[in-house]
Amino acid sequence: MKGFLATLCAGGRKHALYLLALLLIALDGQAQVLRLDDPGRSYDPRPALEILKAPASLTFAEAAARPRGGEDGWHVPDELEMLLHDGRQGLWLRFAIQGRDDQAWWLIPSWPVLDRLDLRTRDADGHWSPLQQSGLALPASQRTLPGRQLMFALAPTAGAVEEVYLRLDSRETFVLPLRLVTPAAYLREAQQDAWLIGGFFGCLVTILLLTLTLWGFGRRSGFGWYALYLLSVIGYQAVTTGYGAWQLWPESPAFALRAHLVFTALCFLSGGLFVRYLLSLYHGGRWIDFGNRLLIGYWNVALVITLIWPHLLSFQEMLGMMALSCLGLLGTTTYLALRGSRMALWFSAAWALLLLGSSIQLLAIAGWLPADSPAFHGQMAGFALGFVMLSLGLTEGLSLQRRARIEAQRQALEASSALAREREASFVELELRVALRTVELQQAKASLERLNRELLHQSQTDSLTGLGNRRHFERVFQQEIRRAIRAELPLAVLLVDIDHFKAVNDTHGHTLGDECLRCVAEVLRRHVQRAGEVAARYGGEEFVIALPGSDQQAARTLAERIRQEVAGLELQTEQGRLRPSISVGVAVTVPSNLEHGLGLLEDADRALYAAKRGGRNRVCLSDGLPELGSGRG
CATH class of the missing domain: 3.30.70.270 (Reverse transcriptase/Diguanylate cyclase domain)
Incomplete structure (x- = not known):
């Protein structure tokens, strides 16, 4: 306390008042100073976080001057208040940090799908740092730090307390957590994430290529919708991991602002069509067919709106229909599986894995699991395992169809043999003639193929010298x-x-x-x-x-x-x-x-x-x- 009073006297009136305000905040128990003591770990600012629900049109100075307390002032958010916040309402965040030394830190919001996020810091003298900007509304070249995530650079002075202010201006939902890591620690994490995310995309692209191959041979509409579903999920994950706006469309903010909702709608639309045609829902009962048509119709409309009028629809408004669609698809496939459909059983297992992975990721987002753990990639893992299950189901379905065709052919041959034994000798002779004719045709076909090969060789070769022509x-x-x-x-x-x-x-x-x-x-x-x-x-x-x-x-x-x-x-x-x-x-x-x-x-x-x-x-x-x-x- 003596050292603190000495600091008050030495720093002047303005400095003293600012430190006194920080002391009162700490004594109030509602907000803390986040001490950055260990460069090797990741810090979650939520214990020291305060939020202000106010328009993004305010300046940083105006937002900082707002009083504390109540829903309209600065306050410590409850556990669920920041889980899924509608960014269109405007949101400000602040927290105090104190560095042990002059180590540089990066502030990383784990949700990269935000239109605009601005940051400034204020030191003990009340001086504001230069504005840092990031978000999908900016080309990648204009963001503060390059990378797949929205990142801001912090450089706290050793031992000094500074306040960090964040301004959110976004149509998208804001999802915590935030993380504070050193650049070296982030680069280590980024390398591990790159292997994990690259493995995921490699798995899905491999399955997509195999599906397109099967679709090209069989031309079954279900495989075409499955390929579109895979492509949609690849696009959706490219958006939610941040690689889309960083690598695929870095200088196209107009598309980046639409991509999340577009791929979300496309995922549910193609998923509904995929289930409809692979499981023949149009033959599965009146209510099942009606529910599937309703789902497909809604996501068709949502896709058109997000492409043409993206400002009319937000992720927050789609959450209810997303949950209803997931439960509807899972309920439909479970019902058909209980009625004996093997393919529906594989579908149910795939949807269950996806919902389980999404739930684990939601626990990490809510703070009940570490944000820097593999749990934050739970939905990605759920998608990968789900698609493996769906692919196994499709493979089994093709195998069953092939065995059924072989069995049908065997039965047809047996019936034909039985009928042939009952026919007269003249009919047997006719079959022999047909068989001989078939052999002759096969031999003629083989000769024709050989002649074609020879003709191709001759068309490229000079007959006199044997060299190419x-x-x-x-x-x-x-x-x-x-x-x-x-x-x-x-x-x-x-x-x-x-x-x-x-x-x-x-x-x-x-x-x-x-x-x-x-x-x-x-x-x-x-x-x-x-x-x-x-x-x-x-x-x-x-x-x-x-x-x-x-x-x-x-x-x-x-x-x-x-x-x-x-x-x-x-x-x-x-x-x-x-x-x-x-x-x-x-x-x-x-x-x-x-x-x-x-x-x-x-x-x-x-x-x-x-x-x-x-x-x-x-x-x-x-x-x-x-x-x-x-x-x-």
Whole structure:
């Protein structure tokens, strides 16, 4: 007490009055000073919290000047008063903190779905800190701190008492708790939450892909609604975890303000349709069908309102219908399960898990369970387990249907066999003919498939040389151009032409000319072995080679080796031995776009023309050549 009186004297009249007010608050027992002594733990400000139910249009100074006591003044909230507060009525919060040292702290509201939340602090001298802003109404880039949650930075002076004021301006419901953690502690928690939330989204996306696959094969409407239900829950959880406004639509406040109600309505709408078509509720009784139609109709209207006129509807106003819809769906599936529906039993278990997880999360929100415990993700866990149960139920349903079809087929076969034994021998002969015809058709089908494969191969292959044809090369070449563009790697083209080939045909006949083409093609095939490399007959006596990843030196070296090996070939003719030779044009570039890459063929063509003009039986690069007209022999 002596130290406190000394502080009063030393701090001046204004300072003294402020400290005296804090002392009276502490002695009153209604609010406390939250002491931040341990940087390694998370603090809940509720023991020191006071609230003021007043419009958000007030300034911070006006709100701080409001008297204490009564519903219209600053007061300590009761246990349930802050559980689900309608943000449209306006709400102010304040609490006093005292730091042991100059450690920085972050204030984190655990519910990230708020339109606007502002914060300022006031020190012992009555000075206000700069305004900090966060909420869905702001783009992510304009919030005080980046992250999936709404966060504010506090920097209390060691040993000093400061008041923290929060102003809520939101159409959404405000849900406690608040947490005070150091940045280091938050980053550790955020890493753990990221693994947990990422696992949840990974599980749901996997189930969604499997469901879409089954729906694509079977085209059953129930699977389509199940896929929409999964997608809606993924969107809803993206909103409630804060990842949606942080990562998916960070600069779209207009959608962020609608997203929570839109995905909530879509969840219940798709869930109702999913149950309706999977369990055939339209055949389940008059009242069941009527109740399901009523649920679907309400959420259809709610979805339209939230998309077009979001200000007409709030989460607080939808809570009653949400609870009624959950109980209605659970009651319907339980009733059908008691009447012997196996699928309804799986549905009941899934809804029960979801309600259990939501209840556990509500206990964490209310403060009966630690807010930083896994219990705060109870609804997420309930959704994940529920969808696993629903997927198991759908799998079992498909298995039962398959067994029923097999059993029906078996019974049909037995009946057919019994009938066949009672028929005359002529009918047996007819069945044998049908069976033989079926075998013939199957064989014809197999032959047709084999011919189709051969035709596909022939359409891509030059029949004389066995290399790819021009159509095949152009398709593969465009793929390699795009790959080279993405990887920013060189791409080389070699254009090969057999020298004096027309004279070979005219002098020795087309048979020897064909043999010459095959020999040259075999040389090219031996030198084109790496992945992505392709050699093809480009037309007549002309061949083309694409070499991905080869620079100018490598392409020229390979071209020279090919030229030398062809020059070493010997073909036996009636007039003696024939030694063919080739001219090779080489073009290399790192393509910047498709048109640039396709220009390699023209560059290689110019280089080949230069090789022809230079005496043939040589390799010529396109670099440094002038633009030349095509034409060579």
